[in-house]
Amino acid sequence: MATKQGSKSRISGLISNSKKPAANSQSSSTASSTKQFLENSMDGQSSPASSSARSKPQYFYSESVNLDTERSKENVTVTVRFRPLSPREIRQGEEIAWYADGETVVRNEHNPSTAYAYDRVFGPTTTTRHVYDVAAQHVVNGAMEGINGTIFAYGVTSSGKTHTMHGDQRSPGIIPLAVKDAFSIIQETPNREFLLRVSYLEIYNEVVNDLLNPAGQNLRIREDAQGTFVEGIKEEVVLSPAHALSLIAAGEEHRHVGSTNFNLLSSRSHTIFTLTVESSLYGENSEGEAVNLSQLSLIDLAGSESSKAETTGVRRKEGSYINKSLLTLGTVISKLTDGRAAHIPYRDSKLTRLLQSSLSGHGRVSLICTVTPSSSSSEETHNTLKFAHRAKHIEIQAAQNKIIDEKSLIKKYQNEIRSLKEELEQLKRGIVTIPRLKDIVEDDIVLLKQKLEDGQVKLQSRLEQEEEAKAALLSRIQRLTKLILVSTKASQPSRISHRPGPRRRHSFGEEELAYLPYKRQDLILDDENIDLYVSLEGNTESADETLKEEKKTRKHGLLNWLKLRKRDSGLGMSTSDKSSGVKSNSTPSTPQAENSNYYAESRLSHPSLAESSPSADLLSEVRQDREVPEDNFLEQETPLNGIKTSDQIDLLREQQKILSGEVALHSSILKRLSEEASRNPLKEHIQLEMKKLSDEIKVKNEQIALLEKQIADSIMASHNSLANLEASQTIAELTAQLNEKSFELEVKAADNCIIQDQLSQKICECEGLQETIVSLKQQLSDALESKNISPLASYSQRISELKSFHAQHHMNKETAASKDRNEDLLLQAQHNFDHVMAFEVAFLIQVREVNPYFSLIRPLRWKN
Numbered sequence: 108m109a110t111k112q113g114s115k116s117r118i119s120g121l122i123s124n125s126k127k128p129a130a131n132s133q134s135s136s137t138a139s140s141t142k143q144f145l146e147n148s149m150d151g152q153s154s155p156a157s158s159s160a161r162s163k164p165q166y167f168y169s170e171s172v173n174l175d176t177e178r179s180k181e182n183v184t185v186t187v188r189f190r191p192l193s194p195r196e197i198r199q200g201e202e203i204a205w206y207a208d209g210e211t212v213v214r215n216e217h218n219p220s221t222a223y224a225y226d227r228v229f230g231p232t233t234t235t236r237h238v239y240d241v242a243a244q245h246v247v248n249g250a251m252e253g254i255n256g257t258i259f260a261y262g263v264t265s266s267g268k269t270h271t272m273h274g275d276q277r278s279p280g281i282i283p284l285a286v287k288d289a290f291s292i293i294q295e296t297p298n299r300e301f302l303l304r305v306s307y308l309e310i311y312n313e314v315v316n317d318l319l320n321p322a323g324q325n326l327r328i329r330e331d332a333q334g335t336f337v338e339g340i341k342e343e344v345v346l347s348p349a350h351a352l353s354l355i356a357a358g359e360e361h362r363h364v365g366s367t368n369f370n371l372l373s374s375r376s377h378t379i380f381t382l383t384v385e386s387s388l389y390g391e392n393s394e395g396e397a398v399n400l401s402q403l404s405l406i407d408l409a410g411s412e413s414s415k416a417e418t419t420g421v422r423r424k425e426g427s428y429i430n431k432s433l434l435t436l437g438t439v440i441s442k443l444t445d446g447r448a449a450h451i452p453y454r455d456s457k458l459t460r461l462l463q464s465s466l467s468g469h470g471r472v473s474l475i476c477t478v479t480p481s482s483s484s485s486e487e488t489h490n491t492l493k494f495a496h497r498a499k500h501i502e503i504q505a506a507q508n509k510i511i512d513e514k515s516l517i518k519k520y521q522n523e524i525r526s527l528k529e530e531l532e533q534l535k536r537g538i539v540t541i542p543r544l545k546d547i548v549e550d551d552i553v554l555l556k557q558k559l560e561d562g563q564v565k566l567q568s569r570l571e572q573e574e575e576a577k578a579a580l581l582s583r584i585q586r587l588t589k590l591i592l593v594s595t596k597a598s599q600p601s602r603i604s605h606r607p608g609p610r611r612r613h614s615f616g617e618e619e620l621a622y623l624p625y626k627r628q629d630l631i632l633d634d635e636n637i638d639l640y641v642s643l644e645g646n647t648e649s650a651d652e653t654l655k656e657e658k659k660t661r662k663h664g665l666l667n668w669l670k671l672r673k674r675d676s677g678l679g680m681s682t683s684d685k686s687s688g689v690k691s692n693s694t695p696s697t698p699q700a701e702n703s704n705y706y707a708e709s710r711l712s713h714p715s716l717a718e719s720s721p722s723a724d725l726l727s728e729v730r731q732d733r734e735v736p737e738d739n740f741l742e743q744e745t746p747l748n749g750i751k752t753s754d755q756i757d758l759l760r761e762q763q764k765i766l767s768g769e770v771a772l773h774s775s776i777l778k779r780l781s782e783e784a785s786r787n788p789l790k791e792h793i794q795l796e797m798k799k800l801s802d803e804i805k806v807k808n809e810q811i812a813l814l815e816k817q818i819a820d821s822i823m824a825s826h827n828s829l830a831n832l833e834a835s836q837t838i839a840e841l842t843a844q845l846n847e848k849s850f851e852l853e854v855k856a857a858d859n860c861i862i863q864d865q866l867s868q869k870i871c872e873c874e875g876l877q878e879t880i881v882s883l884k885q886q887l888s889d890a891l892e893s894k895n896i897s898p899l900a901s902y903s904q905r906i907s908e909l910k911s912f913h914a915q916h917h918m919n920k921e922t923a924a925s926k927d928r929n930e931d932l933l934l935q936a937q938h939n940f941d942h943v944m945a946f947e948v949a950f951l952i953q954v955r956e957v958n959p960y961f962s963l964i965r966p967l968r969w970k971n
């Protein structure tokens with residue numbers, strides 16, 4: 108820790124070299140003088156040669172410590188960032204009231220003896236990237252190592268807080284830079300695996316709202332052993348910088364923003380973006396290892412408003428809430444630095460309650476105070492400087508948070524993956540018992556054959572069940588594995604354990620930046636001043652050059668452009684070789700290959716999977732790197748399609764969802780831009796940007812339509828295959844029935860043959876009989892002819908014989924009946940006799956009519 112003496116001497120040195128700005132008098136405060144001041148203080152570093160000494164210096168100081176090493180262990184890092192005078196301020200003839208005097212001192216123009224020293228002071232032309240490197244990088248590094256971190260921008264309204272924290276496409280702010288850096292650190296730390304979650308909230312009029320979940324309004328702040336937390340806040344696991352940035356952009360849509368006298372897009376709420384980082388050792392021996400758990404809070408405070416601000420109604424109410432919470436923040440900070448204070452009023456505002464753990468010294472804190480040099484805000488700037496000065500004295504003890512218990516999400520996922528893998532192994536072992544069983548069968552076939560047959564059906568169904576369970580397990584392992592991020596670099600030393608020398612620059616992919624506003628501008632500006640404003644942005648010119656260059660390169664194809672970008676960014680190269688773009692080139696042109704090509708293209712167009720994003724490549728690699736056995740995936744593939752149809756449909760749906768999200772986002776940006784355009788109809792770049800966005804929306808909608816068609820086709824194909832399956836089942840059933848029927852038919856045909864034989868035999872017999880009858884007939888007619896008896900006469904004779912016999916018999920009976928005691932019986936007998944006689948007579952009459960040869964048949968003989 109630097110001593111006060113040391114700091115003092117350093118400040119003295121700065122004072123002696125301090126430069127007096129050109130715009131130091133009322134009369135000279137014109138646009139040109141301002142420009143001169145800005146030019147002279149490029150990158151916040153005043154030229155010592157042009158500095159002039161001051162008499163009776165009276166200055167305030169804070170410890171200036173080594174930025175690279177021990178500093179964050181001792182004090183809050185406090186930096187001050189000047190913004191340039193806005194064209195409006197220039198137009199209004201504002202003067203420079205405060206300026207950056209060297210790298211660490213802010214001095215008052217009118218009273219040069221009033222000066223404050225900080226860890227670093229950034230002049231109006233310093234780029235946000237530089238601010239990040241000095242004021243934020245060590246906090247982000249710490250968070251990735253398990254040390255809590257908080258970075259916040261503090262300042263009056265329109266001083267540049269949002270510009271610093273969020274930025275725009277040309278100059279990404281601390282938040283996107285930190286997110287990007289976090290993923291780069293993962294990439295450079297191959298010996299650990301990470302799980303990143305984000306949440307995003309706002310405190311508006313002392314109410315906590317969840318910006319990632321519009322339903323999460325007025326949330327409660329709770330406290331537990333770990334500190335304060337917001338109950339029910341939505342946390343999203345993030346897989347790439349673009350993914351995280353898209354969430355922020357979605358959250359920004361819900362943030363309360365309004366126009367004030369000072370800023371047309373003034374933040375009316377404090378926002379806290381929290382990145383929760385869990386990491387553990389990667390590899391075999393990670394079981395039982397402690398997990399590093401930390402939170403990186405990136406805070407964009409609403410700006411305090413001066414009493415001069417002519418606000419009314421809602422704005423006034425918002426302003427008073429903002430001022431009250433910032434006042435409480437100030438009180439908390441001064442009490443924290445006053446060793447005698449017994450009570451720290453954290454509970455007096457939601458903001459200080461949520462910052463309690465950071466402010467009370469548990470973790471690294473970086474305070475970036477944004478100020479305007481303008482004389483009209485001189486008093487507010489002075490207050491900001493005093494606040495910053497007080498904050499510098501807060502002592503912190505940054506220590507790693509290690510958790511041994513299983514509470515961390517990463518441990519939970521790791522354990523689940525481990526146990527699922529074990530389960531999978533068991534299943535596999537269960538399945539491979541079949542060949543072993545077969546081996547035994549070979550030894551003693553007779554003994555086990557019966558057993559095998561019995562168990563076969565049972566085993567088959569068990570196998571099917573187990574296959575299903577295996578597939579389910581694999582897909583769960585896959586899903587969980589995807590959430591845990593690991594570096595794709597196999598044997599590189601960890602960046603965390605062995606810090607590399609110069610830091611690598613990881614440039615943003617264009618798609619990642621799409622989530623940032625095109626260019627946040629002071630909407631009070633005139634058109635003619637835009638160029639001036641823009642040119643004040645440190646390396647804007649070179650950025651423009653790069654942009655032009657990139658546009659030129661992109662004309663030669665997206666893949667080439669991406670390759671070039673990867674080469675430029677350094678990091679991408681190691682992963683780009685294995686990226687889907689390369690894969691798609693070598694994939695054969697089968698329907699499956701077409702599919703994967705499409706996926707690769709879609710990855711190019713989708714920010715969260717953008718090729719220029721190292722994490723996206725990283726994620727594609729994760730699947731190959733992890734221990735999920737490849738053969739198991741293959742087992743589930745259908746030979747024709749490569750991937751299961753349902754997976755394919757899921758994949759297409761996922762892509763469709765992603766694209767729809769992008770369209771929604773672009774549409775909302777377009778809406779915002781059209782509002783802006785209606786306010787500033789002459790601004791051509793807005794129209795251009797709107798056109799670009801509409802074109803993109805159109806292209807994406809076309810892609811969505813294509814995806815919808817593909818999904819419909821896939822569903823149809825799967826239905827068809829289902830229908831085919833059903834049809835083949837029906838055919839199989841029908842074939843079985845057919846076989847059965849043809850067997851029956853065969854049996855019946857055999858029966859028929861036998862019957863046919865019997866029939867022909869009978870016919871032969873009949874023919875023989877027929878011949879006999881004919882010959883008998885012949886014989887009979889010959890015989891009758893020889894006796895000259897007509898068959899009819901013989902019948903008549905017989906009938907009359909019978910009739911006389913009947914009459915005789917009747918008479919005898921009557922005589923006998925009188926003698927017989929049993930008259931009834933006799934009568935009955937008579938009746939019976941009558942009946943029989945009548946029958947025979949009738950019979951004979953009939954026969955006579957039918958067959959003249961009846962006489963050949965022996966007539967009945969009746970006993971009396």
Ligand SMILES: Nc1ncnc2c1ncn2[C@@H]1O[C@H](COP(=O)(O)OP(=O)(O)OP(=O)(O)O)[C@@H](O)[C@H]1O
Nearest residue numbers: 190264265266267268269270373374410627628629
């Ligand atoms: N360092 C800078 N360089 C260039 N322009 C800047 C800089 N800082 C701020 N600006 C511009 O100043 C204007 C106001 O900035 P910004 O909205 O970030 O202020 P703020 O402090 O967040 O305001 P509020 O508290 O009202 O939300 C914006 O148009 C922004 O682009």
